[in-house]
Amino acid sequence: MSHTIDSNRVIIFDTTLRDGEQSPGASMNLEEKRRIAMVLEELGVDVIEAGFPIASNGDFDAVREIGRTVRGATVAGLARASKKDIDRAWEALSGAARPRIHTFISTSPLHMKYKLQMEPEAVHQAIADSVAHARNRCDDVEWSPEDGSRTEHDFLCRCVETAIKAGARTVNIPDTVGYAVPEEFAALIAMLMNRVPNIDKAIISVHCHNDLGLAVANSLAAVGAGARQVECTINGLGERAGNAALEEIVMALRTRHDNLPYSTGINTEIITKASRLVSTITGFVVQPNKAIVGANAFAHESGIHQDGMLKHAGTYEIMTPESVGLNRSTLVMGKHSGRHAFKEKLKELGFDLGDNAVEEAFRRFKDLADKKKDVFDEDIVALVDDEVGRSNDRIRFVSLQVIAGSRGPQKAELELQIDGAVHTTTAIGAGPVDATFNAIKQLFPHEVRLQLYQVHAVTAGTDAQAEVTVRLEENGKTVNGQGADTDTLVASCRAYIHALNKLLTKRQKTAPAALSA
Numbered sequence: 175m176s177h178t179i180d181s182n183r184v185i186i187f188d189t190t191l192r193d194g195e196q197s198p199g200a201s202m203n204l205e206e207k208r209r210i211a212m213v214l215e216e217l218g219v220d221v222i223e224a225g226f227p228i229a230s231n232g233d234f235d236a237v238r239e240i241g242r243t244v245r246g247a248t249v250a251g252l253a254r255a256s257k258k259d260i261d262r263a264w265e266a267l268s269g270a271a272r273p274r275i276h277t278f279i280s281t282s283p284l285h286m287k288y289k290l291q292m293e294p295e296a297v298h299q300a301i302a303d304s305v306a307h308a309r310n311r312c313d314d315v316e317w318s319p320e321d322g323s324r325t326e327h328d329f330l331c332r333c334v335e336t337a338i339k340a341g342a343r344t345v346n347i348p349d350t351v352g353y354a355v356p357e358e359f360a361a362l363i364a365m366l367m368n369r370v371p372n373i374d375k376a377i378i379s380v381h382c383h384n385d386l387g388l389a390v391a392n393s394l395a396a397v398g399a400g401a402r403q404v405e406c407t408i409n410g411l412g413e414r415a416g417n418a419a420l421e422e423i424v425m426a427l428r429t430r431h432d433n434l435p436y437s438t439g440i441n442t443e444i445i446t447k448a449s450r451l452v453s454t455i456t457g458f459v460v461q462p463n464k465a466i467v468g469a470n471a472f473a474h475e476s477g478i479h480q481d482g483m484l485k486h487a488g489t490y491e492i493m494t495p496e497s498v499g500l501n502r503s504t505l506v507m508g509k510h511s512g513r514h515a516f517k518e519k520l521k522e523l524g525f526d527l528g529d530n531a532v533e534e535a536f537r538r539f540k541d542l543a544d545k546k547k548d549v550f551d552e553d554i555v556a557l558v559d560d561e562v563g564r565s566n567d568r569i570r571f572v573s574l575q576v577i578a579g580s581r582g583p584q585k586a587e588l589e590l591q592i593d594g595a596v597h598t599t600t601a602i603g604a605g606p607v608d609a610t611f612n613a614i615k616q617l618f619p620h621e622v623r624l625q626l627y628q629v630h631a632v633t634a635g636t637d638a639q640a641e642v643t644v645r646l647e648e649n650g651k652t653v654n655g656q657g658a659d660t661d662t663l664v665a666s667c668r669a670y671i672h673a674l675n676k677l678l679t680k681r682q683k684t685a686p687a688a689l690s691a
Contacts, residue, residue, distance in 0.1 A: 182436045184427065185403040187221040187379065188214050188420060190452060191236070192252055194411035195225075199625070199645045199652040200456040203679060204236050210408075211240045213451050215247050217444040219420075221403075223276065226252040227266040228259045234266050241270030248272040248314065255279040255304035264311040274314040276346075277304050281333055282321035294329060301333050302340050309341030316344035318381065323349040323362060331369045338370070344377045344403060349392055352385025352415060356395035363399035379403035382418045384410060389418035394426060397436055408452040409460055409467065421445045421466040421498065429493050446499035447523075454559040457643040457654025459630060466498055507554065509543035523551060525558055545660045546637045556632045556641050556658040567675040568593055569618055576663050578606035588613035588667070610667050614674070622677065623647045626654075629662060642669040646677055653677050 191207050194200060202210070207224070214222050224240040225233035241249040249270045253259035255277055267273035279300055280290050286297055301317070308315045317337040319325055325333075334345050347366070349359060363380070367373055380396040380403070382389040393404045410419035424440045431437075449467040453460050462469040472495045507519055516536050520527060527535065535558050542557060543549050572589040583602045586609035590597055599616045603609030607627070626645035631638040640662040644655045653676040657668025 185220045187405040188219040189223040190407040192223040194407040196413040199654040218441045221248040223250040228262040237266040250274040275308040276316040278318035281319035282324040305340035317342040318346040321350045322347040323354045346379035348381040352383035359392040360395035360399040367400045381405035384415040443499040507549040586610040586613045640665040644669040646673045
């Protein structure tokens with residue numbers, strides 16, 4: 175892609191699978207990454223940053239698998255400014271239809287002195303060498319100056335010019351620590367556009383973090399100043415306060431086209447589907463008042479607002495729920511619904527499951543319908559997400575019976591299937607959840623630290639399903655697990671088991687200094 179194709183076309187570079195995964199507890203396995211990549215391609219993302227190949231065998235496998243599977247989008251792999259990193263990235267990407275090597279090095283005085291312990295001249299030479307080496311491997315090379323927004327302007331211009339001269343087709347300017355404000359960041363991009371003599375030979379990209387809540391604002395300001403690629407993540411996922419949210423970038427450009435006359439190739443009707451999938455896989459629940467994809471994004475409780483909405487939706491809605499894939503249900507489900515209706519509902523909700531997965535989901539749906547009078551779309555989404563991708567789990571939930579109440583002691587009778595064999599135990603604890611988790615530890619001894627236990631209702635009403643998120647930490651590695659059930663304790667047990675299974679299969683990381691930009 176280049177400016178000559180469409181000067182107002184903004185390339186959407188999604189880094190959910192790389193930068194998003196750096197959120198504590200957001201680590202994903204290969205199958206989970208593949209599912210997200212497929213949705214990102216359906217969404218119309220231009221570039222999918224699939225991982226950091228040298229970081230671990232798991233990252234390498236994910237980049238290689240996604241590169242082989244995705245055919246429409248460019249697939250990028252991250253590499254530091256070293257031949258070893260770049261060669262490993264190319265090894266993972268060599269089977270991709272549209273590969274990109276994304277290489278980076280720090281350029282701010284602070285990072286060069288304390289992180290790299292390198293002099294500016296050495297950094298400058300490393301840029302020339304690494305980009306040239308990457309370009310010898312791959313036609314599509316992107317280069318990033320880590321902590322670019324805090325880099326001295328003269329040095330930044332020199333480095334950008336050198337990267338482009340060495341073969342970078344995209345130059346990404348990161349606000350790595352989320353320090354910039356919109357006017358300042360736009361001025362930085364404008365300065366580069368004006369001062370770098372060969373700037374027209376590359377696409378200028380931006381990658382903004384949200385530490386001050388300005389990632390989206392900074393990104394849009396940069397587009398106005400000439401940037402034509404935005405690096406972002408689904409739900410704004412990312413380390414610390416996260417990244418610029420893809421859904422907010424895209425819908426801002428679409429809704430305010432009068433003020434921001436730029437376009438993307440995003441199929442916005444897939445946004446809600448992508449958001450739900452990323453939330454389910456990572457266990458990071460989307461806050462209710464989150465823009466675009468939050469549960470309350472299109473809810474109107476105020477009497478004045480409701481009155482206006484009834485008269486004309488445009489009084490309080492600047493975009494429609496349907497425009498982001500939040501469609502009104504036309505098929506009501508209940509205990510009398512059959513397999514065919516259930517399959518149609520799954521298709522309507524965007525699920526494409528194999529026959530065995532459909533049967534298991536239908537069985538759980540019928541169990542749920544016996545407990546709930548009305549089964550909402552959200553219930554089915556939670557139910558299916560609780561099952562998909564868990565067929566290879568070593569530990570599987572069978573049954574749970576809990577004695578709780580103020581008198582105590584709280585006791586849990588638990589039955590699990592472990593490596594194909596069924597085991598039963600009884601445990602007590604300081605509350606029903608503690609007793610349940612103690613029972614799991616008795617049946618499958620392990621030493622972990624519970625970092626997070628979170629419960630939220632999938633729908634309204636006392637018969638609502640509970641969706642529980644559990645975060646476990648072991649030897650510095652964290653995973654999230656989720657479970658859903660009308661019984662909060664059963665959901666809690668399922669969530670803990672899910673997290674434990676992820677820990678058992680979690681890849682070993684060598685943890686190099688990643689680009690947090």
